[in-house]
Amino acid sequence: MADVWIVVLRGLQYAAGALLLGLPAFMLYSQQAVGPLGLRWPRQVLIWAAAAAAVAAPAALVTQTAMMAGSLSEAVKPATLAFMVTGMGLGQALMVRTLAAVLALGAALLLRPGRPMWSVLTLLGVIVSASFAWTGHGAATEGAGHAAHLISDVLHALAASIWIGALAAFAVLVVRRPAEDPAWEASVARSLTGFAGVGATAVGTLIVTGLINSAFLVGPSKALELWTSPYGVLLMIKLVLFGLMLGLAAIHRFRLAPLMARDAGQALPHLKKSLTIEFAAALGILAVIAVMGTLPPPAAL
Known part of the structure; x- marks a missing residue:
């Protein structure tokens, strides 16, 4: 049962982290385009996202501790939690994530929507998303490749959050x-x-860091045998969903955006449908990686 809760809490944190970084960042680099609209919903979404992360991260800490300690009663003991927080990178990352989420919640509640608020929330979103690298497989790599894998994992998480957060913004718009x-x-x-440059950078980063991460977690010798392990099967599903998102993003950029400028009435039905599919694919990827994080990668087998 604890395994199920770990997956659920991981997925919730991934979704909240993507919104906490990608949405305020979108409001910053799209300020000239969407600023005149006086949007109010981004603040409300960010309040809920920060609250979700602020609850899910410490809940994940207790659940992970229960898994390691053998029982929930042992996990909630101060000495056990103190060891988890002070002696393990996983616990430290979850505490940093919790603190950043609480600060983001306070900023979203107290600051007025505008560039200062979006800037503060973007910075805190960077901390939340980057912290995922220390609670995933990237932090477990040992030896000379540890730093390279960890940095790659951080960049992968940041790029994914930028893309998914912007996608959520477009969907709501x-x-x-x-x-x-x-x-x-x-x-x-x-x-x-305007998202073209940001999106291209995010996609390029995802492809490069994905290849680096796969080199560590799968390895060249097992790259053609992905179907032989649960992790490999989920990785293939993730790649299919990523390819679908990439194709839809290209349609948005090169077909629907120009059409939107000429004839919004004709473009909108197609845009709404493709954004719905792309957003569903993004949620599917978050669910997949939530499960993948609990499985041993092929390189470890």
């Missing part, structure tokens, strides 16, 4: 479309075009 508003249509078209 399209779903909450006001009736016949030329200013809104122009803002969405500009934000789609």
